[in-house]
Amino acid sequence: MSSKEVADLDLNLLVALHALLHDRHVSLAAKRLGMSQPAMSRALARLREVFDDALFVRVKGKMEPTARARAIAAKVDELLAEIQGLVRPTGFDPKTAVGTIRIAAPDIVSYMVVPPLIRRLAVESPGLDLEIVRWEAQWREHLESGTVDLTIGMPTGDEPNIYARPLIDNRWACVLREGHPALRTPWDIEHFAALDHLVITLGNANVGPVDMAMTKLGITRRIALRLPYPALSPLLVAETDLVLTTTSWLARKLGRHVGLVIRPPPFSLPIVRVPMVWHERSHRDPKQQWIRDLLARIADEINASEQAASSSS
The missing domain is CATH 3.40.190.10 (Periplasmic binding protein-like II)
Incomplete structure (x- = not known):
């Protein structure tokens, strides 16, 4: 095989040859690779041209590999396995990973x-x-x-x-200290908006989901404190009359340790x-x-x- 013929033998032809050697049938090999039968027939014709050999002959209605095809079969398998090893990620075993x-x-x-x-x-x-x-x-x-x-x-x-x-x-919950004056008034959006609120700030966002939802209802609230430390917020709520609207998970987890009262928001808030x-x-x-x-x-x-x-x- 000349250098030009080696250059002409692309990977797709080797994959087609591998399928033909395995299935010994043009239609079955085409189905294995998701190709049409005419496309597989063209690939076989090109393989015969490149290898200068029939590669497969019909014997009693079946395709049998020639001596040349049998000689290169193992090498084709080995070559494709090596190529797959190059393109596939290295195996990962969590038990031994460091x-x-x-x-x-x-x-x-x-x-x-x-x-x-x-x-x-x-x-x-x-x-x-x-x-x-x-x-x-x-x-x-x-x-x-x-x-x-x-x-x-x-x-x-x-x-x-x-x-x-x-x-x-993330679902939402409101937390207040035990004995908060708001616990003695109706829990509606008007009373809620009139309270002093603590807001957790992250990044550069100035308006969060709570205020966006209230704006759609035509209501604003007073934000008395903005705080970049979520884990600290329940401790501050426990010592002040601030109200915090936060994730229900945080409200339950931290609220139980500092004696907070948990209430659902008095209006609908989307899951974040x-x-x-x-x-x-x-x-x-x-x-x-x-x-x-x-x-x-x-x-x-x-x-x-x-x-x-x-x-x-």
């Missing part, structure tokens, strides 16, 4: 996800360590550079090289779906895929628990 997974997330999301994630890693992948990184406005740059592997809780639009997957469904976000650079990495799937399973459990708690309240 390294560090870096996740950027607000503290409230970390509080929800990290405890079950640590427990699962200890059982399923004990060699993997976890590092939670403070979320910053430059999270896109951190993903691009590989400073973090993924982020949780950062909504994203349709951006190039960025992937997002819904993770946690918190995504996990990652970059194209790690999209096909087996370890990253495994971590994302593990987080998705953990989130499914959190969502199911939240839905059950919401239905029973």
Whole structure:
């Protein structure tokens, strides 16, 4: 075979030859590869031209490989296996994997996800360590550079090289201290709007889902305190007359420790779906895929628990 003929022998022809050697039938080989029968016939004709051999002959109505075809069959199998090894990701075994997974997330999301994630890693992948990184406005740059592997809780639009997957469904609850004056008045949107409110701020967003929903109703509230520390907010509510509208999960988790009263919002609020976000650079990495799937399973459990708690309240 000349150098030109080697150059003319593309990978698709070798794949077709492999299928023909396996099935010994043009139609079956075509079906295996999702090709039409005429296309497979053309591939066989090209193979015969390149190898200068019939490759297959009919014997009693069947296609039988020639001596040349039998001689190259094992080499074709070996070559295609090596090529598949080049293009397929390296296998990932969580039991033996080592390294560090870096996740950027607000503290409230970390509080929800990290405890079950640590427990699962200890059982399923004990060699993997976890590092939670403070979320910053430059999270896109951190993903691009590989400073973090993924982020949780950062909504994203349709951006190039960025992937997002819904993770946690956040429902809402209002928390007040025990003995708050508002507990002695009607719990409606007018009284609610007149209270002093604490708002958790993340990133550069000035208006959150609560205020957007109230604006649609033509009502505004007084925000007496903006705070970038979600985990601190229930402690402040317990010591003041501030009212916090937050996720029902945080309200229940922290409220039980500081003696807060939990009430549903006096108006309809949409469920906020918190995504996990990652970059194209790690999209096909087996370890990253495994971590994302593990987080998705953990989130499914959190969502199911939240839905059950919401239905029973």
